[in-house]
Amino acid sequence: MEVRVNNLTKRFGKTTAVDQINITFQDGKLTGLLGPSGCGKSTTLYMIAGLESATEGQIIFGDQDVTTWMPEKRNIGLVFQNYALYPHMTLRENIAFPLSNMKDPETGKKYTRQKRNEMVEEIAKLVQIENMLDRKPGQLSGGQQQRVAIARALVKKPDVLLLDEPLSNLDARLRMEMRTEIRRIQQESKVTTIFVTHDQEEAMSITDEIVLMKHGVVQQIADPHEMYLNPSNDFVASFMGNPPISYVDVQVKDGFAVLDNGMKLPYHTDYCGAAKMGIRPEAWAVGGDIGVKLTDVEMRGQDQVVSFALGKNRIRAILNAEEYVRSGQEIGLRLLEKRCYLFHPETGVRL
Ligand SMILES: Nc1ncnc2c1ncn2[C@@H]1O[C@H](COP(=O)(O)OP(=O)(O)OP(=O)(O)O)[C@@H](O)[C@H]1O
Ligand SMILES: [Mg+2]
Numbered sequence: 001m002e003v004r005v006n007n008l009t010k011r012f013g014k015t016t017a018v019d020q021i022n023i024t025f026q027d028g029k030l031t032g033l034l035g036p037s038g039c040g041k042s043t044t045l046y047m048i049a050g051l052e053s054a055t056e057g058q059i060i061f062g063d064q065d066v067t068t069w070m071p072e073k074r075n076i077g078l079v080f081q082n083y084a085l086y087p088h089m090t091l092r093e094n095i096a097f098p099l100s101n102m103k104d105p106e107t108g109k110k111y112t113r114q115k116r117n118e119m120v121e122e123i124a125k126l127v128q129i130e131n132m133l134d135r136k137p138g139q140l141s142g143g144q145q146q147r148v149a150i151a152r153a154l155v156k157k158p159d160v161l162l163l164d165e166p167l168s169n170l171d172a173r174l175r176m177e178m179r180t181e182i183r184r185i186q187q188e189s190k191v192t193t194i195f196v197t198h199d200q201e202e203a204m205s206i207t208d209e210i211v212l213m214k215h216g217v218v219q220q221i222a223d224p225h226e227m228y229l230n231p232s233n234d235f236v237a238s239f240m241g242n243p244p245i246s247y248v249d250v251q252v253k254d255g256f257a258v259l260d261n262g263m264k265l266p267y268h269t270d271y272c273g274a275a276k277m278g279i280r281p282e283a284w285a286v287g288g289d290i291g292v293k294l295t296d297v298e299m300r301g302q303d304q305v306v307s308f309a310l311g312k313n314r315i316r317a318i319l320n321a322e323e324y325v326r327s328g329q330e331i332g333l334r335l336l337e338k339r340c341y342l343f344h345p346e347t348g349v350r351l
Pocket of ligand 1: 015016035037038039040041042044198
């Protein structure tokens, strides 16, 4: 089901947590709601869930305005960071729990025990915990508990699945494994999913589309490639990518971006004047006439991250691992222009 929010706003006293946002969450797609801590991701999700009321604006599910509907009526599945499973119940009972107050749409009566069991087993298979249904949550790993929480959210076949930082309690390796799992489960169930995270890599790796927020305001809505390759402002450019984009203040003219110290970087554009130039770390390659002195070399295996100064700015670059460079070494680099971006020096808007 498609979910739309129109001019959605939430104020807590004087704080505007969510400020007139307009988003369409596409039917059957996985959308990442991304941004730094406090930017309004959870508040947005809770308004969609009906757990927080909207101060202004509308929430539309399909063609119905659900803005004032109670959460129970919205047919959503919710998964939080803490799995909130019932410790004294088996997994089977935990997953079946949301069905206990629901009516079977086929009969109009409560689900029979047999029907409930079938539904639990079907969903347990999807999240791959079908052989542990008689265990209790305490006998599971964190990743397995999160699978149970997802199964419990999916068992009533929700129109929308809402996930608030579901992986942040897991260690790094398990996080990577579980995010792939969430993608698989979402693609197999085809449920419209909104996934809240502050981790740009997590968002880029599994979503169809990303909504990036800052201070309650949407900065850009785009698919992961577009968001990384075509950022609409310097905040988006900085937020996406690791190591992050570096910046230099320049004057652009006649095919060059000129630094304060007179150093010239080749840059071809119609724009002329002052700019903040963002340089992605992968824009650099060894073998060129931009002479720099490396201050730091971090070998990562598949590549290496080096640092150097350009004028008064510190730059981070990713170089091929085969280039045998050391801290303190002077080398010549060349710059790939298409991995550089110009932003307005005050507003940060892409030029
Ligand atoms: N119940 C509340 N009362 C007052 N202010 C609140 C309340 N809930 C959230 N806020 C404020 O609203 C803003 C957005 O909070 P929200 O929880 O939506 O952020 P978030 O993006 O989910 O952050 P995080 O990544 O830390 O979870 C914050 O400034 C927060 O302090
Ligand atoms: Mg939050």
